[in-house]
Amino acid sequence: METILTIQNLSKRYGRIHALKNVSFSIQKGHVYGILGPNGSGKSTTLGIVLNVVNKTSGDYKWFDGNVQTHKALKKVGAIIERPNFYPYMTAEENLKLVCKIKSINYSKITEKLDLVGLTERKDSKFSTFSLGMKQRLAIASALLNDPEILILDEPTNGLDPQGIHQIRDIIKEIASHGTTILLASHLLDEVEKVCSHVVVLRKGEVLYSGSVDGMSANEGFFEISSNDNSVL
Numbered sequence: 001m002e003t004i005l006t007i008q009n010l011s012k013r014y015g016r017i018h019a020l021k022n023v024s025f026s027i028q029k030g031h032v033y034g035i036l037g038p039n040g041s042g043k044s045t046t047l048g049i050v051l052n053v054v055n056k057t058s059g060d061y062k063w064f065d066g067n068v069q070t071h072k073a074l075k076k077v078g079a080i081i082e083r084p085n086f087y088p089y090m091t092a093e094e095n096l097k098l099v100c101k102i103k104s105i106n107y108s109k110i111t112e113k114l115d116l117v118g119l120t121e122r123k124d125s126k127f128s129t130f131s132l133g134m135k136q137r138l139a140i141a142s143a144l145l146n147d148p149e150i151l152i153l154d155e156p157t158n159g160l161d162p163q164g165i166h167q168i169r170d171i172i173k174e175i176a177s178h179g180t181t182i183l184l185a186s187h188l189l190d191e192v193e194k195v196c197s198h199v200v201v202l203r204k205g206e207v208l209y210s211g212s213v214d215g216m217s218a219n220e221g222f223f224e225i226s227s228n229d230n231s232v233l
């Protein structure tokens with residue numbers, strides 16, 4: 001089995017806040033992983049560290065076989081960890097062309113990726129006219145332009161209506177079916193159960209469970225599930 005990412009004893013302090021405490025897990029090629037935990041459990045901090053935008057306090061991580069420097073390895077990683085941000089008065093297609101130009105990617109990829117996220121018919125619409133769900137889908141298309149080994153998404157369905165949520169989840173499953181490894185951070189148990197095969201459960205910066213989603217579901221006494229929004233407390 002090919003390992004995409006290995007995290008060992010990762011810890012992070014923001015001043016007095018101990019955001020991550022000895023977090024360890026690994027990601028194998030071809031699976032769909034969830035990082036599940038309530039707000040503040042350390043999901044985004046974990047992603048920020050491995051994407052080299054947040055400094056770790058201690059511990060380590062390595063991409064792929066660890067033989068290339070992080071900045072080179074990250075060229076094979078697609079990530080959406082912020083709200084989608086494109087030029088509002090440029091069309092969807094123009095925005096993707098710009099991304100291709102900046103990253104030296106062939107424009108020929110654009111058609112396929114717009115199709116994958118269901119935006120072909122809106123390719124000539126300005127970004128400013130897009131709903132949040134469409135913006136998120138354009139961000140996914142953009143992150144996939146260079147055919148990354150792994151796609152990382154941080155709470156991609158937050159703020160979307162039920163139809164938008166459904167579309168994003170279906171697109172993630174479609175991407176995974178093509179063999180792309182996925183790492184999805186979510187505070188929603190049902191989202192992880194619907195989309196992921198593997199899960200790392202975080203609580204207050206610690207790994208509570210790591211393994212198959214089926215194995216987690218069999219252990220649900222582990223978690224207190226809130227009755228109203230299905231999040232893990």
Ligand code: ADP
Nearest residue numbers: 014017019037038039040041042043044045046
């Ligand atoms: P999650 O993504 O699971 O909601 P985060 O990784 O964003 O969790 O946050 C983990 C903890 O670290 C929280 O207590 C949060 O308040 C804190 N935290 C996150 N980012 C910062 C920051 N830039 N400065 C200080 N504290 C932070």
Ligand code: MG
Nearest residue numbers: 043044045154
């Ligand atoms: Mg977060």
